[in-house]
Amino acid sequence: MYTQALNTAETADRDLEDAGKAAQFQARIDAEERIEPNDWMPAAYRKTLTRQISQHAHSEIVGMLPEGNWITRAPTLRRKAALLAKVQDECGHGLYLYAAAETLGSSREELVDAMLAGKAKYSSIFNYPTLTWADIGTIGWLVDGAAIMNQIPLCRCSYGPYARAMIRVCKEESFHQRQGYEIMVTLCRGSEEQKAMAQDALNRWWWPVLMMFGPPDATSQHSDTSTKWKIKRFSNDELRQKFVDATVPQAQYLGLTIPDPGMAQDADGHWRYSEIDWTEFKQVLAGNGPCNRDRMAARRKAHEEGAWVREAAASYAAKRAQRQTAQAAE
């Protein structure tokens, strides 16, 4: 009982101290200072960032699968090399982001395990299939385009390691986006068959890409605190509108039709899109997209079949360390 009483007093002191720290923390954020791994931060800030950065990392890794589906079938050697390099970049982004998440105190293994157990999410867009070569162009153009729109503001995110990771990631994503658009330009300048392939890909990807920005502002759960902490600087709907406004002229240049007959430009020059089918979004998030099961199965397979390799590497490293210690003792 005595110790418990002492604990209570300590807790009260800590709460008081934490309130002071929290005020200081918010003042630093308001002054646009970066928060670094060893700085004090509220537990909820740490949790929010760990969730967001690890989801981002999982998205990069799962995102390797739909495009990886075309590496072995790319139509020319130049395209094959470019696609392989692109998917490899995504793996690099994943590694980089896991490292950023690790600075918040969770290991890569824990984070990956949560994803494989279905407890952590990744971007819903990767649950759609890549059916034709035009999908590779469309993913670069639209999916990477949407990712850039989301990620450019993250370069100014209050958490230092995440912001710095985003600077590098955005540079590479922007290259991918141009590469994707160049595939689309080539298709649209090609045969009727190629143009039809491009249009079909746009038809299938357009709405899922708009959903990448997340639920409408009216229903978004995380925005308020994320905005206060300067993790998020623009709302879902603001970013979505920016993306649509940037993309419509690009589609026009290609001679492609955005699959939204209700779309119209308003007096301010914004392209207003029709109602998004949020039931589909919810279904995909719930695991019922066209490829959710395949994506998870592929990641689990790679993880399980690679277990013996990781064990071998660990076992060899341990043996080597032991030998070195033994040698040093001689």
Added chain:
Amino acid sequence: MSCANIQVSETPLVLYALRRADDALILGHRLSEWCGHAPMLEEDMALSNIALDLIGQARELYTFAAKVEGRDNDEDKLAYLRDVRQYRNLLLVEQPNGDFAQTLVRQFFYSAFADLYWRAMMNSRDATLAAIAAKSEKESAYHLRHASEWIIRLGDGTEESHRRAQGAIDHLWAFTGEMFAADDSECALIDAGIAVDPGSLRGRWLTTITDVTREATLALPRNDWMQQGGRSGRHSEHLGQLLSELQSMQRTFPGLTW
């Protein structure tokens, strides 16, 4: 371009370049199959890197072959519009990835050869081949280091990894002899100082292989039967499957620009 097979005038130098280009492309393609499925992200990166190096080598060698041939073939026609009987790669590189041990043993056998081969080819009297060799040698040295480190880790890792690595060595050993064979079409190029005699590299290759496998506590097979045929287009059944995937777009949509 049409989807029918192209015809290639396989003069000795064209054939020579095609054989090396096919080795690099097919092995690069095999490694690229791992992308997104490797045992750890670091290996997704590494295997993709090696694949990119090899595909890069293939592109340079195809372009060289097309130029020497002097018809209207190019890197893509050579890669996408030759059938299995026209492919000239080693049987070793077309073998399926199998497990990680099989992929790394295949890479180890090939890279230990390629490292020596490209270093020797830097002295080729053909300036283009010498330049390709200078770039490829640097890449191969790194590929060999990567593969050797894994052979040691797997061999001296756990019981399971040892068993798998030994199994892969036993399985792939018979495909190593082909790397050191030279037929009549190559002998003239060797005499002219354009090509190197691969047979002259076998001693040093065996030393590397022996040293690494010994450190890995693995054994080399006593069986010295060597399977051949890839250089003249007599492949394993695996290559046709690989090509049907690799070439599917060009065969389905003939003559288009991508």
